[in-house]
Amino acid sequence: MSSTHDFPTLTVVSHPLVQHKLTLMRDKNTQPIHFRQLLKEIAMLIGYEVTRDLPLSSEPIETPVAPMNAPVLAEPITIVSILRAGLGMADGLRELIPSAREGHIGLWRDPETKQPHEYFIKLPSEVGRVILVDPMLATGGSAAHAVDVLLKRGVAREEIRLVTLVSAPEGMKTFAAAHPSVPVYTAALDEKLDDKAYIVPGLGDAGDRIFGTL
Numbered sequence: 001m002s003s004t005h006d007f008p009t010l011t012v013v014s015h016p017l018v019q020h021k022l023t024l025m026r027d028k029n030t031q032p033i034h035f036r037q038l039l040k041e042i043a044m045l046i047g048y049e050v051t052r053d054l055p056l057s058s059e060p061i062e063t064p065v066a067p068m069n070a071p072v073l074a075e076p077i078t079i080v081s082i083l084r085a086g087l088g089m090a091d092g093l094r095e096l097i098p099s100a101r102e103g104h105i106g107l108w109r110d111p112e113t114k115q116p117h118e119y120f121i122k123l124p125s126e127v128g129r130v131i132l133v134d135p136m137l138a139t140g141g142s143a144a145h146a147v148d149v150l151l152k153r154g155v156a157r158e159e160i161r162l163v164t165l166v167s168a169p170e171g172m173k174t175f176a177a178a179h180p181s182v183p184v185y186t187a188a189l190d191e192k193l194d195d196k197a198y199i200v201p202g203l204g205d206a207g208d209r210i211f212g213t214l
């Protein structure tokens, strides 16, 4: 993990496997089948860091040898995907936390205004701790809006963590200003946004690369 940047709430997961897999994803010749697999693998690796301090309680069980009080996750967890591209990260987190519930927030970024438009929301009735996932933090508008949705549904600020794959400094600044207490985990803090608000060097449009809609 690294913190050699200007954002106190940002953790860049610099593990060599994460960085190697991200390089493969960035390559424009990587096809959707491999892009999806790599995204899932990176989400699992980042997920390990995001879940590092989850509270545990204990439950009585019997091993084949003896009874014991054994540790189990103390609280329900909900993985919330920002559609569409968040689905690709949820695939990895779901494998890591099979007991997690899932929610979906559908957002579409208008190419002219760069503003997010909401088209779908479905969340479990009890949400608990939330791991919010979207591979791209570009202007930060979509992620900030998704956190607003969660707060309106009664999720406590301190229960939310955002996981991204590639983040732009502009987006991180906007997101941290809107939600200064929400920790963000990412694999890379890139250089900047271009004039279409795409991340440079980035990896292109994550949703299109996952679903082959280029």
Ligand SMILES: O=P(O)(O)OC[C@H]1O[C@H](OP(=O)(O)OP(=O)(O)O)[C@H](O)[C@@H]1O
Residues within 6 Å of the ligand: 082, 083, 084, 085, 086, 107, 108, 109, 110, 114, 116, 134, 135, 136, 137, 138, 139, 140, 141, 142, 143, 171, 197, 205, 206, 207, 208
């Ligand atoms: O930080 P922002 O500037 O808001 O941009 C990031 C958003 O843009 C992309 O979604 P997109 O609108 O392309 O939808 P998609 O996932 O359906 O492709 C991406 O997956 C984020 O949700």
Ligand SMILES: O=c1cc[nH]c(=O)[nH]1
Residues within 6 Å of the ligand: 085, 136, 138, 197, 198, 199, 200, 202, 203, 204, 205, 206, 207
């Ligand atoms: O670089 C970017 C910016 C927004 N959305 C993406 O998928 N990629």
Ligand SMILES: [Mg+2]
Residues within 6 Å of the ligand: 085, 205, 206, 207, 208
């Ligand atoms: Mg897209």
